[in-house]
Amino acid sequence: MQDLVQRCDRYLAEHEAEHLQALGDLLRIPSVSALPQHQADVQRAAEWVAARLRAIGVPEVRLLETERNPIVFGHWPVDPSLPTALVYGHYDVQPPDPLELWETPPFEPTLRDGRLYARGASDDKGNLFAALCGIEALVRIIGHPPINLKFFFEGEEEIGSPSMAAAIRQYRELLACDVVISADGGMYGHDQPSLTLSSKGICACQVDLRTAATDMHSGQYGAVIANAVQTLVQLAATFHTPDGRVAVAGFYDKVRELSPEERAEIAAVPFDPDEFLANVGAKALWGEPGYTPLERAWARPTLDLNGFWGGFQGEGIKTVTPCEAHLKITCRLVPDQDPEEILDLIERHVQAHCPPWAEVRVTRFPGSARPFAIRRDHPALAAAREVLRELYGKEPLMTRVGGTIPVAELFQRELGADMLFFAWGMPDNRVHAPNESYRLEDFRTMARAYVRLLPRLATVMARA
Amino acid sequence: MQDLVQRCDRYLAEHEAEHLQALGDLLRIPSVSALPQHQADVQRAAEWVAARLRAIGVPEVRLLETERNPIVFGHWPVDPSLPTALVYGHYDVQPPDPLELWETPPFEPTLRDGRLYARGASDDKGNLFAALCGIEALVRIIGHPPINLKFFFEGEEEIGSPSMAAAIRQYRELLACDVVISADGGMYGHDQPSLTLSSKGICACQVDLRTAATDMHSGQYGAVIANAVQTLVQLAATFHTPDGRVAVAGFYDKVRELSPEERAEIAAVPFDPDEFLANVGAKALWGEPGYTPLERAWARPTLDLNGFWGGFQGEGIKTVTPCEAHLKITCRLVPDQDPEEILDLIERHVQAHCPPWAEVRVTRFPGSARPFAIRRDHPALAAAREVLRELYGKEPLMTRVGGTIPVAELFQRELGADMLFFAWGMPDNRVHAPNESYRLEDFRTMARAYVRLLPRLATVMARA
Numbered sequence: 001m002q003d004l005v006q007r008c009d010r011y012l013a014e015h016e017a018e019h020l021q022a023l024g025d026l027l028r029i030p031s032v033s034a035l036p037q038h039q040a041d042v043q044r045a046a047e048w049v050a051a052r053l054r055a056i057g058v059p060e061v062r063l064l065e066t067e068r069n070p071i072v073f074g075h076w077p078v079d080p081s082l083p084t085a086l087v088y089g090h091y092d093v094q095p096p097d098p099l100e101l102w103e104t105p106p107f108e109p110t111l112r113d114g115r116l117y118a119r120g121a122s123d124d125k126g127n128l129f130a131a132l133c134g135i136e137a138l139v140r141i142i143g144h145p146p147i148n149l150k151f152f153f154e155g156e157e158e159i160g161s162p163s164m165a166a167a168i169r170q171y172r173e174l175l176a177c178d179v180v181i182s183a184d185g186g187m188y189g190h191d192q193p194s195l196t197l198s199s200k201g202i203c204a205c206q207v208d209l210r211t212a213a214t215d216m217h218s219g220q221y222g223a224v225i226a227n228a229v230q231t232l233v234q235l236a237a238t239f240h241t242p243d244g245r246v247a248v249a250g251f252y253d254k255v256r257e258l259s260p261e262e263r264a265e266i267a268a269v270p271f272d273p274d275e276f277l278a279n280v281g282a283k284a285l286w287g288e289p290g291y292t293p294l295e296r297a298w299a300r301p302t303l304d305l306n307g308f309w310g311g312f313q314g315e316g317i318k319t320v321t322p323c324e325a326h327l328k329i330t331c332r333l334v335p336d337q338d339p340e341e342i343l344d345l346i347e348r349h350v351q352a353h354c355p356p357w358a359e360v361r362v363t364r365f366p367g368s369a370r371p372f373a374i375r376r377d378h379p380a381l382a383a384a385r386e387v388l389r390e391l392y393g394k395e396p397l398m399t400r401v402g403g404t405i406p407v408a409e410l411f412q413r414e415l416g417a418d419m420l421f422f423a424w425g426m427p428d429n430r431v432h433a434p435n436e437s438y439r440l441e442d443f444r445t446m447a448r449a450y451v452r453l454l455p456r457l458a459t460v461m462a463r464a
Numbered sequence: 465m466q467d468l469v470q471r472c473d474r475y476l477a478e479h480e481a482e483h484l485q486a487l488g489d490l491l492r493i494p495s496v497s498a499l500p501q502h503q504a505d506v507q508r509a510a511e512w513v514a515a516r517l518r519a520i521g522v523p524e525v526r527l528l529e530t531e532r533n534p535i536v537f538g539h540w541p542v543d544p545s546l547p548t549a550l551v552y553g554h555y556d557v558q559p560p561d562p563l564e565l566w567e568t569p570p571f572e573p574t575l576r577d578g579r580l581y582a583r584g585a586s587d588d589k590g591n592l593f594a595a596l597c598g599i600e601a602l603v604r605i606i607g608h609p610p611i612n613l614k615f616f617f618e619g620e621e622e623i624g625s626p627s628m629a630a631a632i633r634q635y636r637e638l639l640a641c642d643v644v645i646s647a648d649g650g651m652y653g654h655d656q657p658s659l660t661l662s663s664k665g666i667c668a669c670q671v672d673l674r675t676a677a678t679d680m681h682s683g684q685y686g687a688v689i690a691n692a693v694q695t696l697v698q699l700a701a702t703f704h705t706p707d708g709r710v711a712v713a714g715f716y717d718k719v720r721e722l723s724p725e726e727r728a729e730i731a732a733v734p735f736d737p738d739e740f741l742a743n744v745g746a747k748a749l750w751g752e753p754g755y756t757p758l759e760r761a762w763a764r765p766t767l768d769l770n771g772f773w774g775g776f777q778g779e780g781i782k783t784v785t786p787c788e789a790h791l792k793i794t795c796r797l798v799p800d801q802d803p804e805e806i807l808d809l810i811e812r813h814v815q816a817h818c819p820p821w822a823e824v825r826v827t828r829f830p831g832s833a834r835p836f837a838i839r840r841d842h843p844a845l846a847a848a849r850e851v852l853r854e855l856y857g858k859e860p861l862m863t864r865v866g867g868t869i870p871v872a873e874l875f876q877r878e879l880g881a882d883m884l885f886f887a888w889g890m891p892d893n894r895v896h897a898p899n900e901s902y903r904l905e906d907f908r909t910m911a912r913a914y915v916r917l918l919p920r921l922a923t924v925m926a927r928a
Contacts, residue, residue: 200683202783204781204783211746211750212744212745212746213744213745213746214744214745216744217867218766218768218770218794218796219664219796219865219866219867219868220761220866220867221744221761221866222766222768222796222866223751223752223757223760223761223764223766223796223866224740224749224750224751224757224760224761225741225744225746225749225750226746226748226750227768227769229769229770229771229772230700230703230704230768230769233697233700233701233769233772234701234704234706236694236697236701237697237698237700237701239694240694240698242698242819276688277689280676280677280678280680280685280689280787281676281677281678281787282675282676282677282689282690282787282821283821283823284690284820284821285688285689285821286675286688286689286690286821287687287688288687293687293688296687296688297684297685297687297688300687302682302686302687304682304686304691304694304783304785305691305693305694305697305775305786306682306693306775306776306781306782306783306784306785306786307693307774307775307776307777307782307784307786308693308697308772308773308774308775308789309772309773309774309777310771310772310773311769311770311771311772311792312770312771312792313771313773313790313792316829317668317770317792317794317829317831318770318771318792319666319768319770319794319867319868320770320771321768321770322769322770322771323744323745325772326777328775328776328777328781328782330682330781330783332682332683332686332687355706356748357746357747357748357749357750359747365780365781367781401683402683402684402685402686402687403681403683403684403783404683404783
């Protein structure tokens with residue numbers, strides 16, 4: 001195996017110029033999924049990736065139709081006694097604007113100071129392509145991949161993957177696998193490898209409250225008919241305790257508490273509160289008592305008031321007693337909270353706290369996602385840890401994501417396969433912003449990491 | 465005196481057609497103060513009223529300049545040993561739109577079913593003119609008014625009298641009087657005379673709260689940095705107890721409690737809760753416990769949340785942790801609350817309840833007004849009561865206004881003269897709405913009421 005790895009590394013070094021040229025071709029396609037005028041480019045990028053898979057040697061490659069943008073699907077069965085990994089990524093990119101802030105044009109990839117600059121250089125074309133390079137190296141040396149491989153590259157990630165839930169359900173037989181490896185994701189820092197253990201779930205609703213049919217003159221009615229803004233303010237204030245816990249009955253019932261080991265892992269991750277506060281211009285940290293900031297951000301659920309409006313918002317004074325007021329809520333959820341159950345609790349809370357002089361309606365929004373966490377004893381996680389230790393000569397940090405990665409939970413739910421995040425996005429890559437870039441060194445490291453990971457999976461993972 | 469009254473009544477009956485024709489001329493002038501294109505009409509209406517005063521015989525009549533629209537001022541001194549009354553009203557009107565809902569054009573006065581239809585027919589040209597007719601009758605019979613008279617007819621009432629505070633201060637020597645009689649106001653109903661004892665004061669401010677320099681991603685920051693909407697919701701909820709009392713320390717300290725007599729007076733006023741609720745489409749009454757709805761509406765102060773906004777208000781979901789939120793507040797005040805003192809208390813409350821993770825600013829708005837109440841033992845009030853008793857054969861109700869009439873308090877503060885509301889607006893006159901009208905019967909009654917009131921003031925009021 002040591003020999004295989006060395007030969008692959010050499011292959012990668014020898015073919016780097018060629019690989020970078022190919023990546024440049026992919027980056028030149030402005031596959032912006034959010035802009036209808038780039039629909040043909042999105043399609044073109046899908047076909048480019050499919051062709052690349054074929055060039056590597058993947059025997060079955062095709063575009064799977066969805067309600068929106070195609071999934072590039074590939075399948076390279078090797079041996080039914082070996083495990084099957086599905087490699088995930090996305091070929092669509094964020095819009096490039098504001099264009100005037102780019103030092104070189106977003107769709108003209110440019111090498112500068114060891115970095116490749118372009119929209120998608122990091123998120124996710126660079127990462128996706130680095131994974132393919134690692135696989136290509138293995139295939140060129142062995143003649144085939146070391147395990148059964150499937151490929152799933154979507155074209156809607158930057159618009160929230162609207163048709164992925166239906167697509168993954170529809171193609172679940174085709175996608176069946178033992179583990180999903182995400183070539184979309186990041187590391188804690190250049191010299192600090194990390195592994196992402198979990199992401200939060202989400203659920204969302206709107207609360208509409210009414211106290212009368214019409215806005216009223218506060219002099220005539222303010223003392224006699226309830227003010228909808230005041231009533232909803234009083235109701236909304238019951239969602240949290242003053243010190244920041246969620247006060248909805250049952251909200252924490254299914255929350256899996258962090259183990260002492262997990263708390264130690266999180267405590268090992270450097271966190272600079274001053275830098276964190278300076279980033280957003282806040283003067284103090286806030287949140288649920290009893291947990292450190294990173295514990296809260298990564299492993300504690302929240303109920304967030306995303307917006308509140310009612311009554312007069314203009315300049316100066318309007319002596320109105322508003323008849324209606326509105327509130328937007330999302331919750332970030334952690335294992336084992338269920339989005340629909342949490343919405344049930346919120347609805348019950350709202351109805352229980354709605355006074356008799358008001359009428360209130362809770363409207364649920366689609367787009368719920370369950371929290372995701374990779375099994376802590378997943379052999380792929382242990383294998384990835386060894387690879388990072390070998391490449392960096394240090395222990396990776398165990399990190400988590402406070403945001404939501406719906407596709408991770410969808411794969412887990414529909415395919416029964418956990419997602420291993422294994423990608424090299426870095427905090428300073430300016431993803432979603434002008435002058436997005438990807439360090440060549442990270443590109444190299446990622447390809448070499450895939451070279452080391454996949455053969456290991458053949459030995460550590462049982463076939464499902 | 466009985467003879468004088470009878471002769472005046474006869475004069476009014478004989479000249480009614482002529483009076484209505486003159487009122488029609490005034491109503492034909494579209495003196496809409498809110499619309500710049502009617503500026504010349506506003507001026508024309510002022511000159512019309514001034515000419516009318518001269519025609520009655522008022523020896524000194526002139527237009528007083530203000531920052532905006534002129535005040536029609538008149539002075540008829542009779543005898544320095546007699547009291548001086550200043551008659552107040554306004555010659556400007558509300559805009560007439562929506563025009564398509566008028567059965568006859570708003571500036572073509574039309575008599576129908578005993579009512580005169582036109583914009584301003586009731587508010588306030590009709591009432592103003594009825595007062596002048598009564599005074600004219602007295603002047604024609606006696607040769608001069610029974611007391612010293614001043615006239616003050618403004619042209620900005622429908623836009624909130626923006627320059628009256630400065631004007632009344634500027635002309636305070638000229639306006640000096642013992643009582644102000646307002647020809648702008650109303651009665652409880654056609655067959656139910658009433659006297660207005662008070663109106664509420666007002667003060668206003670805006671609360672702006674901030675927790676960070678920028679809106680944040682709720683997945684990254686929602687558990688760690690304070691949400692401005694949530695923080696302001698919690699703060700705003702402290703303004704009231706759950707049962708509807710204002711919870712700002714000291715808010716009620718200077719409130720003059722209603723006496724048992726006043727409560728009895730208010731209890732004597734018919735109030736139909738079902739009709740009241742149906743009017744605004746509310747399902748329940750609300751307000752400070754321990755007081756009846758009319759006591760609250762007329763004699764208890766309120767702190768009204770007129771508007772609240774922060775974060776996302778669009779369709780669907782946005783997972784934002786808002787960095788700022790805003791709240792509009794007005795208070796309706798009763799004697800002896802002081803607007804600036806109340807704003808001090810609110811500011812202190814806000815600062816005391818602002819948590820350490822937020823910054824909050826309270827901005828005061830101009831336009832404060834103190835509460836107004838006529839002295840309960842004012843001789844003009846007793847005189848008016850006798851007049852109404854005589855004309856209607858029943859006891860007038862003692863009512864109050866929940867809204868604010870800044871000019872009443874301005875006259876009281878600057879001239880030391882209380883305002884007696886003595887006008888015949890009726891709840892069904894549709895003031896400020898299409899098809900505004902004034903009953904001819906109310907026009908006649910009002911003129912006859914002035915005929916009866918003014919001579920009484922000569923005997924009951926001491927000269928200041």
